Amino acid sequence: MAKEITSREEDYSQWYIDIVKKAGLAENSAVRGCMVIKPYGFAIWEKMQAQLDKRFKETGHVNAYFPLFIPKSFLSKEAAHVDGFAKECAVVTHHRLMNDPNGTGVIVDPAAKLEEELIVRPTSETIIWNTYKDWIKSYRDLPLLINQWANVVRWEMRTRLFLRTAEFLWQEGHTAHATKQEAIDEAKQMQDVYAEFAETYMAMPVIKGLKSDSERFAGAEDTYTIEAMMQDGKALQAGTSHFLGQNFAKAFDVKFQNQNQKEEYVWATSWGVSTRLMGALIMTHSDDEGLVLPPKLAPIQVVIIPIPKANGVITEVVENIQAELKAKGISTKYDKDKKKQPGFKFAEYEMLGVPVRLAIGKRDLANGTVEVARRDTKEKFNLPLEGISDAIEKLLEEIQDNLFQKAINHRAENTTTVDTWDEFQEVLEKKGGFLSAHWDGTEETEEKIKEITKATIRCIPLDQPEEEGKCVFSGNPSKKRVIFAKAY
Amino acid sequence: MAKEITSREEDYSQWYIDIVKKAGLAENSAVRGCMVIKPYGFAIWEKMQAQLDKRFKETGHVNAYFPLFIPKSFLSKEAAHVDGFAKECAVVTHHRLMNDPNGTGVIVDPAAKLEEELIVRPTSETIIWNTYKDWIKSYRDLPLLINQWANVVRWEMRTRLFLRTAEFLWQEGHTAHATKQEAIDEAKQMQDVYAEFAETYMAMPVIKGLKSDSERFAGAEDTYTIEAMMQDGKALQAGTSHFLGQNFAKAFDVKFQNQNQKEEYVWATSWGVSTRLMGALIMTHSDDEGLVLPPKLAPIQVVIIPIPKANGVITEVVENIQAELKAKGISTKYDKDKKKQPGFKFAEYEMLGVPVRLAIGKRDLANGTVEVARRDTKEKFNLPLEGISDAIEKLLEEIQDNLFQKAINHRAENTTTVDTWDEFQEVLEKKGGFLSAHWDGTEETEEKIKEITKATIRCIPLDQPEEEGKCVFSGNPSKKRVIFAKAY
Secondary structure, three states: OOOOOOOOOOOHHHHHHHHHOOOEEEEOOOOOOEEEOOOOHHHHHHHHHHHHHHHHHHHOOOEEEEOEEEEEHHHHHHHHHHHHHHHHOOEEOOOEEEEOOOOOOEEEEEEEEEEEEEEOOOOHHHEEHHHHHHOOOOOOHOEEEEEEEEEOOOOOOEEEEEEOOOOOEEEEEEEEEEHHHHHHHHHHHHHHHHHHHHOOOOOOEEEEEEOOOOOOOOOOOEEEEEEEOOOOEEEEEEEHHHHHHHHHHHHHHEEEEOOOOOOEEEEEEEEEEEEHHHHHHHHOOOOOOOOOOOHHOOOOOOEEEEEEOOHHHHHHHHHHHHHHHHHHOOOEEEOOOOOOOOHHHHHHHOOOOOOOEEEEEEHHHHHOOOEEEOOOOEOOOOOEOOOOOHHHHHHHHHEEEEEEEEHHHHHOEEEEOOHHHHHHHHHHHOOOOOOEEEOOOOOOHHHHHHHHHHEEEEEOOOOOOOOOOOOOOOOOEEEEEEEEOOEE | OOOOOOOOOOOHHHHHHHHHHHOOEEEEOOOOOOEEEHHHHHHHHHHHHHHHHHHHHOOOEEEOOOOEEEEEEHHOOOHHHHHHHHOOOEEEEEEEEEEEEOOOOOEEEHHHHEEEEEEEEEOOOOHHHHHHHHHHOOOOOOOOOEEEEEEOOOOOOOOEEEEEEEEEEEEEEEEEEHHHHHHHHHHHHHHHHHHHHHHOOOOOEEEEEEEOHHOOOOOOOOEEEEEHHHHHHHHEEEEEEEEEEEEEEHOOOOEEEEEOOOOEEEEEEEEEEHHHHHHHHHHHOOOOOOOOOHHHOOOOOOOEEEOOOOOHHHHHHHHHHHHHHHOOOOOOOOOOOOOHHHHHHHHHHHHOOOEEEEEEEHHHHHHHHEEEEEOOOOOOOEEEOHHHHHHHHHHHHHHHHHHHHHHHHHHHHOEOOOOOHHHHHHHHHHHEEEEEEOOOHHHHHHHHHHHEEEEEEEEOOOOOOOOOOOOOOOOEOOOOEEEEEOOO
């Protein structure tokens, strides 16, 4: 296992790919654009899933499962939606193969052509709202609060492990409500759930905001987003929650009888996060030695390495420590593989981002101590064996907090308030990061800024005071600053 | 909500469909053969998943994720495998839609034809072994013990909710080993894991056996199966575990260097259970009043209903009971909906198969008791409020045991040892169930018996003594009895 990874300074993109591959998180498959999520990567994703799923259920949602395939005609029913997804669809046209009459191998059986083509779901609003039509008759059937964990396919031309892949894993919540306000509240609530998860578990600060019209989800009235800053200063959209208005209810004719016996169209939301979060996690914390994981999402929180190798006495002490940590819900691994040297193991677990490493040798035992190494700061120090599990529990919390604080500081350092167009261009080019600037609210200005600088409006932050100003590009009046950045 | 369901005696198939629909487990979707798994059905499936996943991890497996799509050429690499799956594949041929130049709506963009068609995975041996090729170099890389939870598609012509659907959810384990014996042991171990889960959690007795050659998985050397008997006496294959020999290693050229520095092909297994288990669960225990769930898989284990409706005193008592049960890990629901009468609620939770129902009214409070109803036996009795949570905990165990015992008895009553061809035909026609009979071991005989009677060899049981006998059909010598039955 070659440990060397490209440094961030040398080539940030290559650094990212090196980490994904060398920490065993994912790899490209034989199918263009589709990835294999390897066991270590999947273990992290499972921890994310478990936490998110818990939060969805705590907020009253239930899971269900809807078909992988969407009839082509469904996609066309919501005009903006089909525009957004038609150009990147996997289309199923046949349902059988046959032996090639002219040779070996198999070919598509022309007699098995489908009457109507099926699209592999790029998102499930259409098939779900077609189903909800039968489930919703009265206000008593509302709200409907459903989530599904699923794979989806968007035929992206340029792909990148976790960040943009043709197939990815995600969850998609699809809710139905009797009133507009309730649907808006739901969309905002799920944005809050995502933000809380990102900050508390991923140790990744996010800005909660609204998308501008041009960046909105295809078919939504409003898209609530959480935006994070990666180490290179670029933005990453980490999760979105859409207020869909009555668009899908109208497209699929989903009406309910309200308390006054009147028929109304149903109000909707949808919201999702995906395996893209894995990319965000990697790029928020990792360094030139490998992956850095926040303790709350680390499959192995503490690795214990015998120095120079395991023996009966060391193993007994280690097993006691493991039992104590297990009782606290802390996961450990005792690596007593005799074929590898301690130094090799140190590098290996650094690559894997294990938050805390303990090393225990004869001398440590004599001193009643253990050597502790933090993955985040790379500090090493000794701690007494007595009370070690309490100390480690505290240390894991410190590491979690430190990673979050570091990311907060990084974002603060790389967020610049700009008021002129020269400044905008100069900061974007020389420093990068987030630019907080006034914008006149028009798509035209947004488009021009994007053309010239490649920066887009990441979001219109929700938690900010109104402020009179002038658009950084057009000079027209503006009441709010928005966040511009180059983005993944 | 219309409660009436067709009785089993009247029409067993319709009874099954009625339960699936009226208990809100699943329904047909707008896509032929694909089902929607509704929230209540999905909650049961999630409980199954959690238990199975725990067992997989306890036996050393890790989860990962492989692509949904399989290049057409991969499927052809293992001859038996392609024969088994080519006739029921969803084939992706294009990756884009476009606006119809002749009208409204969208059509497949002919310019976006894929160079090589992609098959939506019917099972993942081929894509996974193509990946393992890069992961396995030396004996040190073995064993590889990987599972994935995924959706798969098999274009079945006749579908039935849960039992046979074009898309279904499952898990598929794919393991790689250095020796033949280790792979066989793994395949058997997973058969044991499935059997233990089926009996302990689903309360569904199973026979562990080997499949005959003609019923084996396409590409396997041996298929280990667990076979259950449904209430109509028909067999249901509930899970299979395959010893794949070196077939896929040879097809994808996966070799490893053994401890003596020699190259060898890798040995393989694969094993899976699917949402079909939901069908098995329903048909093992349910009755003419609706679903019956074993307590260990019931999303709601205890429902509590106020008589005639909730008031402050009743609610206080109920909340105390709920807290005590929660502390024991028992899930409850307190249904204080004032719009529904108690009798209506009783029927509703019977339909949903909730194992225990408590009813509490003023008189019960005065007596210090609560009325308890068991879903399995429909017995009703009073229990003192004092110590109620201990009593319910015990009752749930009793219900779990009773359901299992009832299923064991049903199977015993409907399993017949037959020794002549007349007896075979008569028993199959008049009584049905499992027939334990001698078979000469030839495919020819198996095929003829199937043609004449529609019964197939469900399995060659593993735990049975050798016994000299004569084939029930051909009269040729046989050393073992096998299980014949009509099957789902």
